[in-house]
Amino acid sequence: MGINGFYITVSGIKIYCETNxxxxxxxxxxxxxxxxxxxxxxxxxxxxxKDKYQMISFDMPAHGKSWPLAGNKVIxxxxxxxxxxxxxxxxxxxxxxxxxxxxxxxxxxYHLAQEYPVKAIxxxxxxxxxxxxxxxxxxxxxxxxxNPQHSHLEFSECLIGSxxxxxxxxxxxxxxxxxxxxxxxxDLTQYNGFDVREKMDQxxxxxxxxxxxxxxxxxxxxxxxxxxxxxxxxTIVYRPIEDYGHFILVENPELVSVYLDExxxxxxxxxxxxxxx
Amino acid sequence: xxMVEKKISMYEKMLQLKEKINGEEAQKFKEFYNGKFFxxxxxxxxxxxxxxxxFHHGKCIDVVEGIPxxxxxxxxxxxxxxxDKFVTHKSLSVxxxxxxxxxxxxxxxxxxxxxxxxxxxxxxxxYASIR
Numbered sequence: 001m002g003i004n005g006f007y008i009t010v011s012g013i014k015i016y017c018e019t020n021x022x023x024x025x026x027x028x029x030x031x032x033x034x035x036x037x038x039x040x041x042x043x044x045x046x047x048x049x050k051d052k053y054q055m056i057s058f059d060m061p062a063h064g065k066s067w068p069l070a071g072n073k074v075i076x077x078x079x080x081x082x083x084x085x086x087x088x089x090x091x092x093x094x095x096x097x098x099x100x101x102x103x104x105x106x107x108x109x110y111h112l113a114q115e116y117p118v119k120a121i122x123x124x125x126x127x128x129x130x131x132x133x134x135x136x137x138x139x140x141x142x143x144x145x146x147n148p149q150h151s152h153l154e155f156s157e158c159l160i161g162s163x164x165x166x167x168x169x170x171x172x173x174x175x176x177x178x179x180x181x182x183x184x185x186x187d188l189t190q191y192n193g194f195d196v197r198e199k200m201d202q203x204x205x206x207x208x209x210x211x212x213x214x215x216x217x218x219x220x221x222x223x224x225x226x227x228x229x230x231x232x233x234x235t236i237v238y239r240p241i242e243d244y245g246h247f248i249l250v251e252n253p254e255l256v257s258v259y260l261d262e263x264x265x266x267x268x269x270x271x272x273x274x275x276x277x
Numbered sequence: 278x279x280m281v282e283k284k285i286s287m288y289e290k291m292l293q294l295k296e297k298i299n300g301e302e303a304q305k306f307k308e309f310y311n312g313k314f315f316x317x318x319x320x321x322x323x324x325x326x327x328x329x330x331x332f333h334h335g336k337c338i339d340v341v342e343g344i345p346x347x348x349x350x351x352x353x354x355x356x357x358x359x360x361d362k363f364v365t366h367k368s369l370s371v372x373x374x375x376x377x378x379x380x381x382x383x384x385x386x387x388x389x390x391x392x393x394x395x396x397x398x399x400x401x402x403x404y405a406s407i408r
Contacts, residue, residue: 140391
């Protein structure tokens with residue numbers, strides 16, 4: 001295990017980060033976790049790619065081992081989410097980052113590519129428009145009479161792909177049991193309000209889209225609709241994966257790592273228009 | 278022997294569901310989906326047929342047609358097409374997701390429903406397997 005944890009302070013908040021201690025003279029990959037969860041989701045990918053890339057994952061405020069915002073508040077809109085991610089990247093001193101994320105992290109990479117100077121992005125189970133969750137469910141995620149760790153179990157369970165091993169399925173569901181109601185509420189509120197369609201033509205960096213097709217909420221159709229709006233992006237690589245689902249980075253980190261490695265090698269060596277399907 | 282297939286009523290299907298949820302599915306239903314904490318009624322409506330299953334600590338103790346005299350506790354309803362769609366994914370979360378079509382409709386108090394979401398989700402998942 002070559003992963004080490006450390007803290008940085010961003011906007012006055014203690015943020016927990018992990019690195020795989022990969023080569024410092026190459027690309028640095030910034031890793032964004034899914035809603036309500038934390039950076040352990042990247043352990044397998046960080047191990048697989050440790051000899052090729054420096055990868056840094058971090059827990060967003062109020063997630064995992066990071067502190068919440070002042071007054072025990074959470075981020076609940078994508079503009080603040082994007083600002084915070086970029087502030088972390090600046091504090092880490094990373095230039096030209098390749099930013100990868102899954103689910104809400106797979107959404108926000110599009111916003112980051114619109115607003116900040118990223119080298120490239122990888123969107124896993126992401127979209128530019130995700131108004132999918134009932135507001136009543138969001139409200140009850142932080143209600144004294146409702147236990148989010150139980151009431152929201154099936155929401156994650158149904159998203160896991162059919163080919164996922166039991167061990168990985170268990171880790172995903174353990175993640176539900178560790179969730180904090182107010183944190184999940186903030187994440188899914190920003191996820192529900194995520195709409196960056198109008199600026200998709202401003203994304204010009206290389207984009208890798210990895211999508212587990214066993215996902216009935218963030219669907220392959222949503223990913224494809226999103227890619228269709230990348231009208232000024234010269235390098236789009238789409239890698240759909242059969243029989244795996246929403247937590248693709250945990251469900252099949254081996255294949256995601258292969259696709260990510262191929263993508264980075266391609267943009268580093270060629271930097272030219274290439275669309276794979 | 279008649280070659281005409283006998284149409285099984287919703288009530289008869291729910292009697293089968295009772296046997297299954299109290300039998301081979303009982304452990305998973307009570308433990309993993311927290312059915313052991315549920316006492317009350319779950320009403321299921323498909324098309325125009327409504328049946329209510331009554332539970333005590335996760336054991337189904339009664340099946341009645343329609344809504345009990347005491348009123349509706351929690352439940353789900355849908356058209357034949359909605360249930361046909363549900364059978365393809367067997368997830369109540371998917372079937373109540375705003376972005377999807379042919380969703381099921383939930384009934385009862387929102388808090389009570391969320392408290393027992395897993396119980397309902399697993400019950401109708403088993404129902405889908407015998408429907």
